Amino acid sequence: MSAHSDKYIQRYNAVERLNHWMTAITFILLMLSGFALFHPALFWLTNLFGGGTWTRILHPYIGVVMFVSFSSLALRFWHHNILSKNDIQWLKQMQDVVQNHEHKLPEVDRYNAGQKLLFWTMVTTIPLLLLTGIVIWQPWFTPFFPRNLDRFAVLLHAFCAFVMGTGIIVHIYAAIWVKGTMRAMVRGTVTRGWVKKHHPGWYKRIEQGQDH
């Protein structure tokens, strides 16, 4: 791809970056408004949305926007996230991962196994959040569902939100931890050294002109 220069390699184009941040902003708003109702210790977060009632009203609409935005993002990145043999080995060496012993790890392509797992976690939980969210959406939809399904839906919604919340904490931390990553989503480019170090498999393909 011609967007690569001597110093930088293009990782995300402008549309991908906008799509990512659209998803991220709506996702954060969902975390704040959702967890406000999750436990009394976090109810103060409703103040950010104009009170409890506004929080209850806004959350599901933001959810629908997030779902649409995420779906587009997921389709764009889907084919990069197919798990490979190397990924299993990578996961077994989690110890080396957290200790920054990257040279001991199997060759990573465009995404490492941790990134891929987070991707698939999102691909399963976000549709579940949408479906369960619709069931518990008052006053529009809840009255059409049996009471026990409503109870199950709110339990599953809270559980998926917990899984996603924890996943996103790891996702954000990874971007802080691995220096030079943030600019991939902000500017679209990363340095050649960053790619060689963290994604050597991808680097090889770029050099061979196979990257897309």
Next chain:
Amino acid sequence: MALQSLDIWRRSATTTPSPQQREPIEVAKLIDVTKCIGCKACQSACQEWNDVREEIGVNVGTYQNPHDLTANSWTLMRFAEIEENGNLEWLIRKDGCMHCADPGCLKACPSPGAIIQYKNGIVDFAEENCIGCGYCIKGCPFNIPRLSEKDNKVYKCTLCSDRVSVGLEPACIKACPTQALVFGSKDDMKDHAAERIAELKERGFENAGLYDPQGVGGTHVMYVLHHADKPELYNGLAKDPQINPMVSIWKGITKPLALMAMAGAILGGFFHYIGIGPNEVEEDEEEEKA
């Protein structure tokens, strides 16, 4: 009605004790279905006292009117025609909030102070704090709270907490012409029920008994039933009502644990950064050719 009394046993979505210094007596309403004639005086009195009115409905071949509890009808006479021991029986039950000792509605509610359980046992909704999420509806094992289409707040029987707090009996009690409805301390109501049950047994209703279900810690609205062994006969009164296990898991210990796990993840990240440090690309790694 949050200002009328400071004697609060529990308050929704609140993790510290509410003002509960004083020791009021526990109250109860006793509904003796064996004395009820289905006149609905209590239903009318409820609407009159609480200033709510039901829309005029249509008759679908039963005396039950309206057909269900609504945001305006906080109590409803439910009529059932059943055959028991070869006899046709017309069972009439005054339905409404049971004022559970362990209220599922309050457990489920995410909004601080939207549901209040007074120390006298009354469970009251404070609509000004209600956010309209409908969680209490999921929590209630008796299918009682109703979300209003007008304001998206939930409504139900208050046990006339406003009247009780100034020493009056609930409006329904005052209106009942047969004394099928009585009100007083929970202990007195149990004693009164025991006398009635003994009488009913003498008259041949050997399964007569009191409905004060322990699965929800007992209730502050109790029934005297001729068929206490089969409460389902009375338009599906639950035999052993309990807060649904899905609600208990959702609102139980799992939430604080989930919060701790998430806080742990944040803290873990911070300590990792301090202890092991970031993963950086050194300058020489940047320069060396692939």
